[in-house]
Amino acid sequence: MIPKVDASRPAIATRLREARKAAGLSQGQVAKLLQMHRPTISEIEAGNRRVSADELTIFSNTYDVTVSWILGESAEQLEAADPRLQLAARELSKLKSDDLDRLLRLLASMRSNDDEKSVGE
Numbered sequence: 001m002i003p004k005v006d007a008s009r010p011a012i013a014t015r016l017r018e019a020r021k022a023a024g025l026s027q028g029q030v031a032k033l034l035q036m037h038r039p040t041i042s043e044i045e046a047g048n049r050r051v052s053a054d055e056l057t058i059f060s061n062t063y064d065v066t067v068s069w070i071l072g073e074s075a076e077q078l079e080a081a082d083p084r085l086q087l088a089a090r091e092l093s094k095l096k097s098d099d100l101d102r103l104l105r106l107l108a109s110m111r112s113n114d115d116e117k118s119v120g121e
Contacts, residue, residue, distance in 0.1 A: 013047035017045040020041075029097075
């Protein structure tokens, strides 16, 4: 019998790719942000490479989705049709690569600060 995780790998890969695209990021940008190689992101999104629990958490934080959504355990959906998201994606696409990388690091830092505050509360 195939373990559930292996059987769900294509669905996880699809959701990771969908979340990345909805976030307006390229595989190269994600790889740089997460300090991975771009082919690693490609292999993950193709379903050819397993994703660890730690990596799932990192991807969920980067793409601002829940791990349960990535795993297909929740009905949560990305609202790619949201006009605000589309506007943000258009504006982000105008940034130079280095500026986008700085912005992504800033956003990750802000999210980390929010997580630390919620733990302390």
